[in-house]
Amino acid sequence: MGYAARFEAELAGLEFPGRVGIASWDLREGVPVLRGAEVEKHSASTIKVLVMIAALRAVADGRLDLDRLVELPRERIRGTGVLFEMPSVAAVSLRDLIALMIVVSDNGATNAVIDEVGFPAIADCIADLGCTGTRVERHIMDTESPGLLQTTALDQARVMAALAGGEALPARQTEHALDVLARQQVVDRIPLRLPENARCWNKTGEIKGLRHDVALLSTDDTPQVVLAVLIDRLTDPVSTKGYRGGDGVEAAAAIGEAAWRAMIQPDTGIQPSTGSHGVDGA
Numbered sequence: 001m002g003y004a005a006r007f008e009a010e011l012a013g014l015e016f017p018g019r020v021g022i023a024s025w026d027l028r029e030g031v032p033v034l035r036g037a038e039v040e041k042h043s044a045s046t047i048k049v050l051v052m053i054a055a056l057r058a059v060a061d062g063r064l065d066l067d068r069l070v071e072l073p074r075e076r077i078r079g080t081g082v083l084f085e086m087p088s089v090a091a092v093s094l095r096d097l098i099a100l101m102i103v104v105s106d107n108g109a110t111n112a113v114i115d116e117v118g119f120p121a122i123a124d125c126i127a128d129l130g131c132t133g134t135r136v137e138r139h140i141m142d143t144e145s146p147g148l149l150q151t152t153a154l155d156q157a158r159v160m161a162a163l164a165g166g167e168a169l170p171a172r173q174t175e176h177a178l179d180v181l182a183r184q185q186v187v188d189r190i191p192l193r194l195p196e197n198a199r200c201w202n203k204t205g206e207i208k209g210l211r212h213d214v215a216l217l218s219t220d221d222t223p224q225v226v227l228a229v230l231i232d233r234l235t236d237p238v239s240t241k242g243y244r245g246g247d248g249v250e251a252a253a254a255i256g257e258a259a260w261r262a263m264i265q266p267d268t269g270i271q272p273s274t275g276s277h278g279v280d281g282a
Helices: 003-011 044-060 094-103 107-117 119-128 153-164 171-182 237-241 247-264
Strands: 019-026 033-035 069-071 091-093 149-151 199-207 210-218 225-232
Touching: 003 019, 003 033, 003 247, 019 153, 019 247, 033 153, 044 094, 044 107, 044 119, 044 149, 044 153, 044 171, 044 199, 044 210, 091 094, 094 107, 094 171, 107 119, 153 171, 153 210, 153 225, 171 199, 210 247, 225 247, 237 247
Parallel strands: none
Antiparallel strands: 019 033, 019 225, 069 091, 199 210, 210 225
16 A cells, blocks of 8 residues: 555545645655645745746756845835835845745745746746646736736645656755755644654645645655645635634644655555656646
8 A cells, every 4th residue: 555545544534624625645656646636726825936946947047146136126015924024125135035935935025036037937937847727927915917826736746746856956956945945934734743853845825715835745854745735715714814823724734644644654565656657647
């Protein structure tokens, strides 16, 4: 019995709020567990991993420099992050903008990185990584402008798996991206119920009525399992009031714990075939 069957068994006893999308597989086995995984949802901040990858590709190609200072507008977008509280900070390095974008999900930093990279480069990255339901067509929090910010659980898992496998970025930039993800400060979802020695590289997303998390999990420094949990249409008072807590957070934590248990259980049967054909064909 491989990871997929074990994870399905762990999920069997769980009940979920709202509309849940799950995509997960063992990176060695490549056999996916998919539930509502191709349903398009508002991406919220999970899209920031793709923006980071597009920026680091430009760094690898010599088009951008991580240490170059990027000028910031005096009027800062609000929402998550810290830059809107720091109007005296006029410029930040691209390196630090990427860290702020991921570690504290700073929206102003994200929009600055998007402007450095450009929407066409992000679209190329989306297509190159095999995403079929993902769009990054406007700035974060810019709801007055046309364009979509959307994704699917399957696309998010594809992005994280490609990053873990060295397919998204060259080795140096892969190491950089994983290091930033490992410093994530919002850990109230997939990582919440994991043991102290667990390794988790994750990025959350949240708006009112929505709680997402996408992650790589492992018992050591090499990612073993990819897991994307996207939950929208939440109606409980906490989820509809703000950005933290609520039924979706609890559900994502339960799913993360289920994935962890499935990952660490010993194999008890025939190994599934290796390769990613099961994922690509999903």
